Amino acid sequence: MKYRADIDGLRALAVLPVLFYHAGVPGFPGGFVGVDIFFVISGYLICGMIDGDIRDGSFSLARFYKRRILRILPALFLMFLVTSALAYLYCLPVELEDYSKSLASAAGSVSNVYFAATAGYFDAPAETEPLLHTWSLGVEEQFYLIVPLLMLLAWRVAPKRAGLLFAAAAALSFAAAFAISYRNTTFVFYLTPFRAWELALGALLSIKFIPAPRTEFSKNLCGGIGMLLVLGAIFLGSSSAPLLLMTSLASIGATLIIASSERGTSAVGKWLSLRPVVFVGLISYSLYLWHWPLIVFQRTGGLLAGSSGALTKLTLIAVSIGIAWLSWKFVEMPFRSKARDTSAGVVFGIASTAMTSVAALCGLALMASGAPFRFPERVVAIASYLAYDPSLTFRSGHCYLATNRQQLDVQTCMKLDVKRPNYLLVGDSHAAHLWFGLSSAMPEVNLMQATASACRPAVERTSLLDSRACPRLMQFVFNDFLVNHRVDKILLAASWKDEDIPGLSDTLETLVSRGLDVVVLGPIVEYDGALPRLLADEILRDSPSIASAMRTPGIAKRDRVLRRTVTAKGATYLSVYDSVCRDGRCDEFAEGDIPLQFDAGHLTAEGSVEVGRRLAPFFGGKLARADDVSN
Structure with a gap:
């Protein structure tokens, strides 16, 4: 697909509100919808790329999965390594056991399922889970696993109705999310079947089932409405508002913004293409990976002792951006450049070895009951109540x-x-x-x-x-x-x-x-x-x-x-x-x-x-x- 700077700019609009919301910066009550914007972007880019390759006969499942692995896993596993070291230093035994379970699930691309299954009322609060943010990666990785197979099947069985099939799937996903939201909002939040409609919106735009505006007026109107919806959700939204309302505003808004520059850059697209905005978009994946563990360990371990609340927030944001740039420059980019020169077998072998090693280390931590020898006996006794069953x-x-x-x-x-x-x-x-x-x-x-x-x-x-x-x-x-x-x-x-x-x-x-x-x-x-x-x-x-x-x-x-x-x-x-x-x-x-x-x-x-x-x-x-x- 042709590179679009405005989409990198949209990534910035997605990640910054998430960062500010998690850091506790006032004025971003709906900042969590940045994840929904990411879902729409992923659906658009991934399905557009697959669609183009299928049409010209060059699509390869092995090549697709190899590129996804090189794009996602190197930075992710580096974050796992550093976060695990911090967890060993700061997490109490019960917390280290919980961390090990979440790490194993994140390495296996099912952390969203793990957090959905363990998000009981009395479980550890979100701010103590260093890998909680990987739930969205689980959704995307499961999407990457399934969607190329579905697209291949659709193009072979009913090529003229592929778009209609995806539209039906999106409608079914949204209807299921609406129905289950009355019974279990946790499942609607975490699980892929109830988030698939967001990714499908981007996919439907990329395969041209959703038409893009043609005239300058319609492009600018489309982009303007999309930006208003996204900013409205970010600045006027709330975590207490109905989840589907918030996700719908952000997802529809993101789709309109992308559509506005499909046939030439709109006014909103030009603003998103500004170099500082694009820069944040380029490092957005690493920024998303690193910001949350830093915030969690600041809250639970006091990484930045002795600073005021406002200074701590600013420092965490600055450190997160700095680490994200380093990760993008020295991890993401070098591995992405190896996509052509490295065989799929080597990539799959290294990825499998890394995932197996992570699972083994998690097993050792669980067998050691969270390594209680790291703390005094009285601390271990008190901390055991973190696993209290009422x-x-x-x-x-x-x-x-x-x-x-x-x-x-x-x-x-x-x-x-x-x-x-x-x-x-x-x-x-x-x-x-x-x-x-x-x-x-x-x-x-x-x-x-x-x-x-x-x-x-x-x-x-x-x-x-x-x-x-x-x-x-x-x-x-x-x-x-x-x-x-x-x-x-x-x-x-x-x-x-x-x-x-x-x-x-x-x-x-x-x-x-x-x-x-x-x-x-x-x-x-x-x-x-x-x-x-x-x-x-x-x-x-x-x-x-x-x-x-x-x-x-x-x-x-x-x-x-x-x-x-x-x-x-x-x-x-x-x-x-x-x-x-x-x-x-x-x-x-x-x-x-x-x-x-x-x-x-x-x-x-x-x-x-x-x-x-x-x-x-x-x-x-x-x-x-x-x-x-x-x-």
Whole structure:
């Protein structure tokens, strides 16, 4: 295909927002859509190249895969090498085991499948996964594996309808993504079948199924609309917006931008062809590879100690660009130049050896249980809670619905007891983590449980397509169970956010008007990182204030606002925050070296027992009203 500088410029428009978004630079709330722009570019270039070679009879699968290997793997495996060294230095045993699994999957081009399968609610947060960004490479590599075979088949079976077949595949992919987004957004985000339509947009443009504008006016209009869509998604978007809306804006915008310069460069194409913009586009692959591990290890290991937040971000961006240029200049370009002179057999052999070696090293790390000998015993003991499994104390799969596929076990979780007071605990995981402690501290009470992941205790309006567990559960609790059964108290608990307060207020009005005795349990202290990791860092860095400095701001203030809101509605408020935090200090251990919380906010079993013991006195006799409970 003919080289187009504007496409390299579009790569810059894709990678810079991703870099700024990940680095935490303000003003790029939708910067993550840069990945979608990359998908469209890849679909356009790869399918255009294959289409051209098939048409002139020069296409070779061996040559195609050889070029893809030389284009992708050298820089990727260099990043693997450096990142693995940093992981050995900084990652705690549990983290090194997780890293090894992600490394093996990334080397095998299936990291998107790995992260989709392991992206549970209680798994390590994204900012602690050095290879999380390789999920998009997994999507592209799987696309590279399948699409040449599909194109060969299409051109041999139905050459005149190849474009129509690809359009049908794109429509099917988008429809599947739309349907599954109501049930599992994680799969829609990570898995190739639900991302294929983005790559197909570029492919349909390259094989001329999507027509390109011809006149100057139409070219500039096309490019202008495309740029507005892309910039709108980047600067006005949000990670809380519907995923398909964000990906559609970016993908359609990128397609329009590319199309605008198909028949001569448009005004937008000329701007994207400026040398500084093209330069960033040329190093975009290496920049994408290197920026995320540097950001992760800065957050978890403090690569740049002693610098301010703004200076740290600027330094990380500058270092990422510098390393990307070195990688492009001395790794990418030399290997790409060897595409003609190196046989496919040699390339495949070296690539297979490298992948096998990576898999073997990952296996050794797993066999060594993450090499705990690197750290003091107390650090290893505390860090082991990073792999804590709360399913037993949360009663996952029965009384706590962790996925949309699970159903509440009504006979186990909501069975009334004629001999004891019946309390019903309703809410999200921050309600589920209280059940074990409250039920242990109050054996005289039958504490029932109806909880689900990310589920605020309020009735939501749902559509027929909505198969999420939370709306179904809340509809059952509020409009069925509580209408037909009498409970002594209903306990509402959640990881409350400011935006939840209006909905909570409406729910309280409804419940109190029914004559129900309602208790709202407020939010607990949370951290901008997993508490066991922060506690381990305190020991390793001899800095006892790391955890306290990483408390999520605003929770104490929200706790007070919730108290006023709840009591004004005639319900009772209990401050979980005050049970843990006093005089500016929050308890971090439940007992000994057992952390109170196993991640950024959820209680361990011992932590739940301790918090339950502190809250239980307020349930004795007639439950104290909020204004009778000390702050």
